[in-house]
Amino acid sequence: MNDTPTPPAVDAEEPLLAIRDLVVELPGPDGERLRAIDGVDLTVGRGEIVGLAGESGSGKTMTALALLGLLPQGGSASGQMLVEGQDVLTMTPRQVRDLRGNRVAMVFQDPMTSLHPMLSIGKQLTEHLRHHKKLDKRAADARAVELLATVRIPDPERALRRYPHQFSGGMRQRIAIAIALACDPALLLADEPTTALDVTVQAGILRLLDRLRRENGLSVLIITHDLGVMSALADRVSVMYAGRIVESGPRADVLREPRHPYTRGLLDALPHPDGGTAALVPIVGAPPKLGQAPTGCAFHPRCPHAVDSCRQDRPRLLALTPTHAGACPIDPLAVAASKVDSR
Amino acid sequence: MTLSSVTSTIAVTSKAPGLVLRNLSVAYRTPGRPTVRAVAGVSLSVTPGQVVGLVGESGCGKSTLGKAAVGLLKPAAGLVEFDGRPVVPLGLRSRPTGQRGLQMVFQDPYASLNPRRRVGEQISDAVVLAGGTREKGRGVARELLERVGLPPEFADRFPHEFSGGQRQRIAIARVLAAEPTCIVADEPIAALDASAQASVANLLLELARERNVGLLFISHDLSIVRQIADTVAVMYLGTVVESGPTDQVWAEPRHPYSKALIAAVPRADGSGELPVDLPGDVPDPAFPPAGCRFHPRCPVAVDACADAEPALVEFLPRRRAACTVLAPTLEKVG
Numbered sequence: 198m199n200d201t202p203t204p205p206a207v208d209a210e211e212p213l214l215a216i217r218d219l220v221v222e223l224p225g226p227d228g229e230r231l232r233a234i235d236g237v238d239l240t241v242g243r244g245e246i247v248g249l250a251g252e253s254g255s256g257k258t259m260t261a262l263a264l265l266g267l268l269p270q271g272g273s274a275s276g277q278m279l280v281e282g283q284d285v286l287t288m289t290p291r292q293v294r295d296l297r298g299n300r301v302a303m304v305f306q307d308p309m310t311s312l313h314p315m316l317s318i319g320k321q322l323t324e325h326l327r328h329h330k331k332l333d334k335r336a337a338d339a340r341a342v343e344l345l346a347t348v349r350i351p352d353p354e355r356a357l358r359r360y361p362h363q364f365s366g367g368m369r370q371r372i373a374i375a376i377a378l379a380c381d382p383a384l385l386l387a388d389e390p391t392t393a394l395d396v397t398v399q400a401g402i403l404r405l406l407d408r409l410r411r412e413n414g415l416s417v418l419i420i421t422h423d424l425g426v427m428s429a430l431a432d433r434v435s436v437m438y439a440g441r442i443v444e445s446g447p448r449a450d451v452l453r454e455p456r457h458p459y460t461r462g463l464l465d466a467l468p469h470p471d472g473g474t475a476a477l478v479p480i481v482g483a484p485p486k487l488g489q490a491p492t493g494c495a496f497h498p499r500c501p502h503a504v505d506s507c508r509q510d511r512p513r514l515l516a517l518t519p520t521h522a523g524a525c526p527i528d529p530l531a532v533a534a535s536k537v538d539s540r
Numbered sequence: 541m542t543l544s545s546v547t548s549t550i551a552v553t554s555k556a557p558g559l560v561l562r563n564l565s566v567a568y569r570t571p572g573r574p575t576v577r578a579v580a581g582v583s584l585s586v587t588p589g590q591v592v593g594l595v596g597e598s599g600c601g602k603s604t605l606g607k608a609a610v611g612l613l614k615p616a617a618g619l620v621e622f623d624g625r626p627v628v629p630l631g632l633r634s635r636p637t638g639q640r641g642l643q644m645v646f647q648d649p650y651a652s653l654n655p656r657r658r659v660g661e662q663i664s665d666a667v668v669l670a671g672g673t674r675e676k677g678r679g680v681a682r683e684l685l686e687r688v689g690l691p692p693e694f695a696d697r698f699p700h701e702f703s704g705g706q707r708q709r710i711a712i713a714r715v716l717a718a719e720p721t722c723i724v725a726d727e728p729i730a731a732l733d734a735s736a737q738a739s740v741a742n743l744l745l746e747l748a749r750e751r752n753v754g755l756l757f758i759s760h761d762l763s764i765v766r767q768i769a770d771t772v773a774v775m776y777l778g779t780v781v782e783s784g785p786t787d788q789v790w791a792e793p794r795h796p797y798s799k800a801l802i803a804a805v806p807r808a809d810g811s812g813e814l815p816v817d818l819p820g821d822v823p824d825p826a827f828p829p830a831g832c833r834f835h836p837r838c839p840v841a842v843d844a845c846a847d848a849e850p851a852l853v854e855f856l857p858r859r860r861a862a863c864t865v866l867a868p869t870l871e872k873v874g
Contacts, residue, residue, distance in 0.1 A: 365822070367821060395598055395760055396806075397800060398821070425806035425808045428812065428813075429813060430812075479738040483703055
């Protein structure tokens with residue numbers, strides 16, 4: 198896999214982000230290596246919004262952190278993470294630093310902790326503009342005003358001199374997005390960007406991201422456990438469980454005809470906005486802790502359909518249709534697909 | 541759910557058992573700043589066995605209302621009654637015996653449990669406080685852990701050994717040890733994962749039904765409230781703008797704010813439809829807009845909306861709304 202040289206020219210067909218066989222290991226308490234991500238493949242096309250779903254601890258956030266070279270201390274990543282054809286995992290720290298906040302930017306869940314409480318909005322917005330784009334103060338300020346207007350902060354000139362605590366949660370998240378957009382990134386990593394916000398404010402942020410995609414051709418990898426948010430925004434959805442992708446495909450396929458019992462479980466646990474008052478069906482049990490994934494299919498202890506073979510054989514992600522893939526060995530479509538696959 | 545079996549409404553009925561708020565106002569005073577009326581005249585009631593949902597955006601005063609309801613804050617005006625007696629704001633003394641049936645579940649189960657005490661001890665405190673022995677408390681703790689879906693052996697563990705969903709179950713078990721007849725739950729599932737949210741919400745609903753406990757369920761998540769509440773009150777900037785049986789309010793919201801809130805909920809149906817945006821933020825409650833508090837953000841506001849604050853009108857049995865524009869079309873009942 199490492200023998201293939203990366204193509205130098207930018208191919209229009211080539212996805213903006215291509216993650217291949219990503220494995221992330223973190224140090225355990227006794228010096229052992231714990232696998233947080235175990236062979237993930239994921240692509241994001243230009244101008245595409247891809248969703249990564251799953252419960253906390255499934256490895257969603259770790260995927261994004263690996264891409265930014267921000268893994269926790271002692272963490273290591275292998276495989277390939279190509280951004281515009283360049284493998285982030287083989288870059289020098291300096292090259293990663295040039296990429297981060299520049300071509301790839303990230304928005305975190307909680308804008309109160311991702312913004313610096315003691316620095317003015319203007320300072321935080323222009324810092325990396327001056328660093329990456331070498332703009333002088335006046336040009337950087339002008340760009341900052343433009344950015345705040347893009348994310349619809351009223352009175353942007355005045356906002357530059359204000360501090361995070363003077364804004365509401367929704368405004369702060371808009372500011373965090375403006376900071377992420379400052380250097381005109383090709384890819385925005387949005388980790389639960391609306392989870393801390395009210396539904397009305399969330400609707401505004403989702404519309405903002407959608408507009409930026411349509412008008413600026415921004416690509417977004419949105420990480421969320423909220424399948425409603427996923428359904429509103431993402432073109433394609435991948436569902437993660439215990440460090441592996443268990444299902445992926447176009448939004449409508451995955452959410453309307455989920456193939457993996459875990460995806461089905463996540464959907465059943467949601468209140469049905471238009472349905473009756475049928476009781477919510479939670480998924481029994483809890484996801485495995487880091488490094489304690491069971492053998493076979495990691496989901497089998499919680500799966501209502503598990504059979505003996507699920508306890509031994511680790512299912513592979515198989516193409517069920519040309520675009521829809523699932524990793525459940527007892528799904529009838531997957532059984533058919535595995536026969537084709539093994540010829 | 542049979543709505544007809546729910547006897548009470550949001551209306552205030554005197555001498556009713558359960559929790560009654562009458563024209564409640566709660567104010568925060570900061571020297572040198574204007575007084576903030578976080579709750580500005582709210583009436584509602586929760587009878588035993590009834591689940592009342594209170595929804596609204598952050599900053600609308602719903603948590604303040606919850607705290608005042610259990611006596612953690614002193615009302616500036618109006619009254620909080622529990623089983624016909626006024627709820628005395630908590631001071632340095634312990635809670636009056638008559639009020640022990642009124643309990644609260646907090647949002648953050650990481651902060652609401654003492655990290656240095658075993659969960660069994662924390663659950664059994666209520667039993668000891670009520671005059672029981674520690675020995676009896678231990679038995680109760682094990683029973684209650686089982687009731688909230690956890691193994692009784694967990695009584696000997698510390699809070700850090702549990703996930704968020706498990707901690708919230710422990711917090712609920714602790715509340716149950718006081719044998720409550722009314723529980724005020726302030727965003728009890730907001731800090732949990734989606735699948736844990738469903739199971740904790742189900743648990744609260746089951747307990748309300750099985751033990752005939754009234755539940756005031758405070759949440760910003762309308763879809764979960766829609767699932768478990770018998771009646772719902774929609775709050776905006778300190779006042780209730782609409783209330784009624786949950787399925788009716790959800791199916792046919794009348795107040796423009798309730799409409800906007802419901803339209804903003806994204807649906808996981810794979811359609812790719814973006815939820816409807818409600819521009820603007822909740823205003824600073826220190827400077828509430830004149831007239832209808834929602835009018836600066838309201839899509840249907842007219843000039844008259846800035847003049848007077850609309851009253852909450854009962855336009856259908858058990859359904860109320862407060863809107864100047866709607867007022868002529870809302871026929872008064874009785």
